[in-house]
Amino acid sequence: MAEILIRNAHTIVTMDDSRRELSGMDLLVRDGVIASIGENLALTRADTGDIIDAASCVVTPGLVNTHHHLYQTLTRAVPGAQDALLFGWLQRLYPIWARFGPEEMFISAQVGLAELALSGCSLSSDHLYLYPNGARLEDTISAAREIGLRFHPTRGAMSIGESAGGLPPDSLVEREADILTDMIRVVDAFHDPDPGSMCRVGLAPCSPFSVSRDLMRDAALLARDKGVMLHTHLAENDEDIAYSEANFGCRPGQYAEELGWTGEDVWHAHCVKLDEAEIDLFARTRTGVAHCPCSNCRLGSGIAPVRRMRDAGVKVGLGVDGSASNDSGNIMAEARQSMLLQRVSQGADAMSAREALEIATRGGADVLGRPDCGRLAVGKRADIALWDISGIDSAGSWDPAALLLAGPTRVKHLLVEGRQVVQDGQIATLDMPKVIERQTQLVHRLMA
Numbered sequence: 001m002a003e004i005l006i007r008n009a010h011t012i013v014t015m016d017d018s019r020r021e022l023s024g025m026d027l028l029v030r031d032g033v034i035a036s037i038g039e040n041l042a043l044t045r046a047d048t049g050d051i052i053d054a055a056s057c058v059v060t061p062g063l064v065n066t067h068h069h070l071y072q073t074l075t076r077a078v079p080g081a082q083d084a085l086l087f088g089w090l091q092r093l094y095p096i097w098a099r100f101g102p103e104e105m106f107i108s109a110q111v112g113l114a115e116l117a118l119s120g121c122s123l124s125s126d127h128l129y130l131y132p133n134g135a136r137l138e139d140t141i142s143a144a145r146e147i148g149l150r151f152h153p154t155r156g157a158m159s160i161g162e163s164a165g166g167l168p169p170d171s172l173v174e175r176e177a178d179i180l181t182d183m184i185r186v187v188d189a190f191h192d193p194d195p196g197s198m199c200r201v202g203l204a205p206c207s208p209f210s211v212s213r214d215l216m217r218d219a220a221l222l223a224r225d226k227g228v229m230l231h232t233h234l235a236e237n238d239e240d241i242a243y244s245e246a247n248f249g250c251r252p253g254q255y256a257e258e259l260g261w262t263g264e265d266v267w268h269a270h271c272v273k274l275d276e277a278e279i280d281l282f283a284r285t286r287t288g289v290a291h292c293p294c295s296n297c298r299l300g301s302g303i304a305p306v307r308r309m310r311d312a313g314v315k316v317g318l319g320v321d322g323s324a325s326n327d328s329g330n331i332m333a334e335a336r337q338s339m340l341l342q343r344v345s346q347g348a349d350a351m352s353a354r355e356a357l358e359i360a361t362r363g364g365a366d367v368l369g370r371p372d373c374g375r376l377a378v379g380k381r382a383d384i385a386l387w388d389i390s391g392i393d394s395a396g397s398w399d400p401a402a403l404l405l406a407g408p409t410r411v412k413h414l415l416v417e418g419r420q421v422v423q424d425g426q427i428a429t430l431d432m433p434k435v436i437e438r439q440t441q442l443v444h445r446l447m448a
């Protein structure tokens with residue numbers, strides 16, 4: 001029996017159904033699950049468990065990242081892609097990504113996941129939609145297993161190249177029959193539907209301007225057959241809306257609905273440009289949204305109507321998006337940015353720090369179909385972030401809301417399924433200097 005006792009927390013922000021906040025309490029983890037929350041708890045056997053003193057820590061659920069392109073950690077701040085809108089940005093980067101292979105996918109995923117873990121993220125999804133030079137989805141799955149993060153990789157795809165009216169170069173697209181065959185392979189090999197699962201696979205044709213209607217429809221049918229989730233980019237900016245109207249004769253919401261892309265098992269990234277009817281459609285159908293505020297700022301896409309979505313009952317989670325369009329991967333910073341953007345567009349009371357933290361934790365977990373994560377309650381998975389508030393970031397703060405209003409944005413400790421992934425501010429499961437050295441070598445090779 002593996003146990004960890006988190007003792008005497010300054011505050012436990014549970015995000016449970018009553019949103020309780022507890023002072024001076026303990027939290028006992030047993031075999032990857034939260035066994036007890038209360039006063040004066042003890043390990044079952046003092047010699048077999050670990051004790052973490054949390055007197056100077058705010059304890060929250062591990063944060064959830066609902067949208068990423070991990071491979072893009074190898075293309076941060078690329079000249080020529082620093083100041084472009086989405087389509088021009090993609091066209092600058094596609095030829096660089098076309099030179100990636102299995103090692104680039106693996107190392108960039110290690111770096112991206114480590115960065116997320118340090119910012120308190122215990123569960124991340126990933127959208128890998130290009131497979132050049134023998135790259136495969138399992139390159140990223142191995143990286144997640146090694147670091148120990150809970151992982152929802154999605155088998156993305158692009159099938160409509162430039163010559164057929166799409167945006168990506170023909171060299172980066174795959175045949176649709178091959179895509180569907182590989183989707184079946186990765187679901188059968190890696191998807192674990194059980195509670196507490198560390199790996200759930202989703203299907204994720206890239207975006208309306210890079211795949212056909214047929215592939216969107218076939219992927220939806222396949223996902224329902226296999227019982228896995230669906231994910232794509234939708235309504236990201238004005239170019240995206242114009243493409244939809246010009247090529248499909250309708251707005252993205254109608255396109256998604258006609259092809260089976262609404263429902264509890266679907267989540268769409270960005271959704272910056274959803275109109276009232278589309279927000280209503282998403283709320284009625286329980287379709288989820290991955291809100292990516294920093295990327296939306298970086299690419300000049302706009303401010304997603306998160307206040308209106310939440311008021312209408314749409315499920316919203318947060319995404320850091322790929323590190324070519326962020327260019328960071330700090331999920332706590334993303335939560336702060338989401339709060340600030342709603343305030344700048346709707347007023348100072350448009351989103352509280354607590355609501356932003358809720359979106360970053362249980363909100364994201366609900367979008368990914370994980371009610372067993374994103375909240376601290378007995379029986380839930382032991383995905384737990386401890387934030388040290390004795391440092392400069394939060395010196396002088398009066399309330400746990402300071403985590404979003406002031407800081408820190410990096411954790412002291414992070415547990416995933418009861419295992420320590422971050423310990424005293426360092427990744428405990430990887431040799432990070434070695435990983436970063438290899439990442440730097442790969443960047444130099446790509447630049448050459």
Ligand SMILES: Nc1nc2[nH]c(O)nc2c(=O)[nH]1
Pocket residue numbers: 069086090206207210233236295321322325
């Ligand atoms: N922010 C992003 N949007 C996208 N659309 C698309 O087709 N690819 C991307 C991407 O990588 N990032």
